[in-house]
Amino acid sequence: MSDKPSEPSGSSGENPQVPDDVWEQFVRANEKDAPKEPSARARMVTERLREREARGDLPEGWRTGPLWQEKKRGRGAWKAVGVLLAVALAVVAVKPSLLPGDLFGTGSADEAGPALPAETAAPTAAPEAAAPDVPTLDDPFAGSPAKRWADGEAGIVVPKAKAVGGQSAAKVEQTLELTRTLLVESSIDPATLRGETPKAALGVLDPRQDVLGRFKDALSRPSRDNDPLAMFSRFDPGQVRVVGDVVKTRGRMTFKEGEHASVEVHADYTFVYPVVQTNGSTEVTRTIVRRVLDVELPDPARYQVTPGKLSIVNYQRDIGNSACDLHDGYLHPQFDSAGPTGAPPSGPTSDPYDRSKGIDDDSAECGVVSRV
Structure with a gap:
C-alpha cells in the first residue's frame, strides 16, 4: 500500500491534502488484503486509529463497517438459497415427475398432462x-x-x-x-x-x-x-x-x-x-x-x-x-x-x-x- 497519491500530472497547484477521515476509511478497507508492508503514512494513521479506539472515540463495530456487514448478510442470503436449491434437487432426484414435462426422459406416470375439462x-x-x-x-x-x-x-x-x-x-x-x-x-x-x-x-x-x-x-x-x-x-x-x-x-x-x-x-x-x-x-x-x-x-x-x-x-x-x-x-x-x-x-x-x-x-x- 502506498502513501496518499499525488495529484495527477498536468494539474496545477499544490497536491491537496486528503482528509484524515477519508484516508482512514481507505486504509481500513484495504488493510486486510494489502500484500505489502504498510508505508510510514499508513503506520502513522493506524497508530492514530488505535489511540482513538483506546479513548473510546470510535463507534462500536467500526472495524467491520457497514460494507462488511452488508457482505455478511449477502453471504447468508446466498447460503440460504444454496440450502433451498439442494433440497429442491434432492426432491426432484427422488421424484423427477415433479418437474414439468419429461426433462430426463423418465416416462413417469405423472406426465399424462392436466385433467381434461368437462365434456x-x-x-x-x-x-x-x-x-x-x-x-x-x-x-x-x-x-x-x-x-x-x-x-x-x-x-x-x-x-x-x-x-x-x-x-x-x-x-x-x-x-x-x-x-x-x-x-x-x-x-x-x-x-x-x-x-x-x-x-x-x-x-x-x-x-x-x-x-x-x-x-x-x-x-x-x-x-x-x-x-x-x-x-x-x-x-x-x-x-x-x-x-x-x-x-x-x-x-x-x-x-x-x-x-x-x-x-x-x-x-x-x-x-x-x-x-x-x-x-x-x-x-x-x-x-x-x-x-x-x-x-x-x-x-x-x-x-x-x-x-x-x-x-x-x-x-x-x-x-x-x-x-x-x-x-x-x-x-x-x-x-x-x-x-x-x-x-x-x-x-x-x-x-x-x-x-x-x-x-x-x-x-x-x-x-x-x-x-x-
Missing part, C-alpha cells in the same frame, strides 16, 4: 394413444387416456337447469339430480362394484315401471336375456377387486322436453375400472364400461307413474375387456397372466375409449378391444 359435446375422434406404461397397484391408470379423466362422481357434471317445454327449472333440476344419483349408484358406488345389491340405484326408479322388476330379477337370477350388467357394474368379489377407490369417469348430460309432459335427460358416460385378481397376483388390468341412458319424470297428473321416480326410456351399454358368454351377473376382466375365460370373441375390434361414436345395436356382441 360438453361429443368428441370428434378417439383419445390419442397414451404412453405405453404398465398399470400397477400404485398407478392403476398408467398407460390409459383415462388418467386425465375426472375421478368418480366429479366426472358426472349436471348442466344448469332451466325451464323447458312447460316444465319448471325446479322440475328439470330434480330430473338431472335423480339421473346423476342413478349413474353414481349403479356404476361408481363401491358396494355395487363389490357385487352387492344396488339398493340406492333401484330406489330412484319407478316401481310401477316393468323395467324395475326386470332389473331386480336379473340381479337375483342373472341370465343371457336378463343381465344386470345392462344397468349395473359388478365384479365377483371372490375373484376380482377394484384397485384403490377411484373410478375414472367421462361423459356428459343434456336435457330436453319429453314426450310425456316431462323433462327427458340424456346421459352418456364411460367408466374405467382398474382391477386385480384376489388370488394374490399384482397384475392390474382395466375394464371399460360405457352407458347411455334416456330417462324422464312423467307428469303424475296425466300418467300412471310414481311422483319423484325416474322412468327409463332407453338404456344401452358397451363393455370392454370382459369375458364373452358368461352370464352370471358379473364383469370378468381378462388378465395376461391368466388363461382366457369364456367363449372366444366373435365381434369386431373396437376402442373402448372412443366416445366419438354412438353405441350401435351390435354392442351386445362380444368383440376384441384395441386397448385397456
Whole structure:
C-alpha cells in the first residue's frame, strides 16, 4: 500500500491534502488484503486509529463497517438459497415427475398432462394413444387416456337447469339430480362394484315401471336375456377387486322436453375400472364400461307413474375387456397372466375409449378391444 497519491500530472497547484477521515476509511478497507508492508503514512494513521479506539472515540463495530456487514448478510442470503436449491434437487432426484414435462426422459406416470375439462359435446375422434406404461397397484391408470379423466362422481357434471317445454327449472333440476344419483349408484358406488345389491340405484326408479322388476330379477337370477350388467357394474368379489377407490369417469348430460309432459335427460358416460385378481397376483388390468341412458319424470297428473321416480326410456351399454358368454351377473376382466375365460370373441375390434361414436345395436356382441 502506498502513501496518499499525488495529484495527477498536468494539474496545477499544490497536491491537496486528503482528509484524515477519508484516508482512514481507505486504509481500513484495504488493510486486510494489502500484500505489502504498510508505508510510514499508513503506520502513522493506524497508530492514530488505535489511540482513538483506546479513548473510546470510535463507534462500536467500526472495524467491520457497514460494507462488511452488508457482505455478511449477502453471504447468508446466498447460503440460504444454496440450502433451498439442494433440497429442491434432492426432491426432484427422488421424484423427477415433479418437474414439468419429461426433462430426463423418465416416462413417469405423472406426465399424462392436466385433467381434461368437462365434456360438453361429443368428441370428434378417439383419445390419442397414451404412453405405453404398465398399470400397477400404485398407478392403476398408467398407460390409459383415462388418467386425465375426472375421478368418480366429479366426472358426472349436471348442466344448469332451466325451464323447458312447460316444465319448471325446479322440475328439470330434480330430473338431472335423480339421473346423476342413478349413474353414481349403479356404476361408481363401491358396494355395487363389490357385487352387492344396488339398493340406492333401484330406489330412484319407478316401481310401477316393468323395467324395475326386470332389473331386480336379473340381479337375483342373472341370465343371457336378463343381465344386470345392462344397468349395473359388478365384479365377483371372490375373484376380482377394484384397485384403490377411484373410478375414472367421462361423459356428459343434456336435457330436453319429453314426450310425456316431462323433462327427458340424456346421459352418456364411460367408466374405467382398474382391477386385480384376489388370488394374490399384482397384475392390474382395466375394464371399460360405457352407458347411455334416456330417462324422464312423467307428469303424475296425466300418467300412471310414481311422483319423484325416474322412468327409463332407453338404456344401452358397451363393455370392454370382459369375458364373452358368461352370464352370471358379473364383469370378468381378462388378465395376461391368466388363461382366457369364456367363449372366444366373435365381434369386431373396437376402442373402448372412443366416445366419438354412438353405441350401435351390435354392442351386445362380444368383440376384441384395441386397448385397456
